[in-house]
Amino acid sequence: MSALSHIGASGEARMVDVSGKSETARVALAEGHVIMAVQTLAMVLSGDAKKGDVLGAARIAGIMAAKRTHELIPLCHPLLLTKISVDIAPDEALPGLRVRAEVKTRGQTGVEMEALTAVSIACLTIYDMAKAADRGMRIEGVRLLEKSGGKSGDWRAPESAA
Template sequence: MTHFTHLDSKGQAHMVDVSAKAVTARTARASASVTMQPHTLEMILAGGHAKGDVLATARIAGIQAAKRTPDLIPLCHPLMLSRVTVDLHPDPQLPGIRIEATCKLAGQTGVEMEALTAASVAALTLYDMCKAVDKTMLIGDIRVLQKQGGKSGDWLYEADTSAPASAASPVQGSQDAALQVRFFAELREQMQQDELQVAVASLQAADYPLTVAGLSDWLHQQFPALKSGRLMVAVNQQMAELSTALKSGDEVAFFPPVTGG
């Protein structure tokens, strides 16, 4: 029988002693979503919100929150995170924003709470920035999607197929229904991140073709900071054309043209 690890033999809460555990590579992914009125989503995507760039602010808030998790959750260990990413995917069908946070480290305990905290605070920040426009927003879908590493091994969330369709719908950015998009050189600065996962459903919902050109157009619409112009693209580490078709699981890398003098 599995017991609550944060309770001792007397039922008192305590921090688990992990000093005897081996240091291993650990990763956790978590999700959240913010459902809103269609006009609120349109305002966010158009960049017309009075408080500024909503998505960029929520992303930074989520990253900062992951690093402060032990200050918020009493029995969490202070961890030396090696990587935190927070990806925000507009979803017109929700309508709203789907959030996925990923945390990584080499350590003696897992990072599920850090990923959950990042996703949750990113969602709360979205609400805070948009509440003057839309007080009906709903925060939900907060869950761990995947964990890797540690004594208990790997774990992947699988939706209960007997549940209603809304509860079993795939999470934006899940690896079995997404493209892994990477950015190099100055594109990293423009995007304020070096990679993100783009759900295939997001392209389809916005009527963009599942091609390099369709992905590029979608990215430019969702991220105004990404400057227009000719970019070089590689799909699964092979140079590709704009017409190249994409499928779930593909890795798509964008980088500026190489110039010489």
């Protein structure tokens, strides 16, 4: 493992200087899931949650979160994002909802944190909107699935059973 890029020689936190990097197309895909009771999943899918459209609100929250990642994570660069998609799909086997986010830009640094932030906030929004029915929901499996672009090239997570 290489040295941490956000730590200076004296151990202080620092924002990485990306001014010498080439602009390239950057893409990141992240996922996570919210495990819930079967009855809670049915309520969410039928649109009967007291707070309203859980899936629509979670999708918008994820998009908004990706755009504000640099405000939430101290050493992230503000980026001009060219695409943010948040997809939420039911999974009866969990039971629960699987959340995926894809983020794109053309720039000097990657969008992994933006994709992970989108997934995390979408999952938290699902929890918030359905917690009155099921406080035992669990948010799990938030991870980067793949990224492309930049000096380090492409990366893909190993297959997982989750």
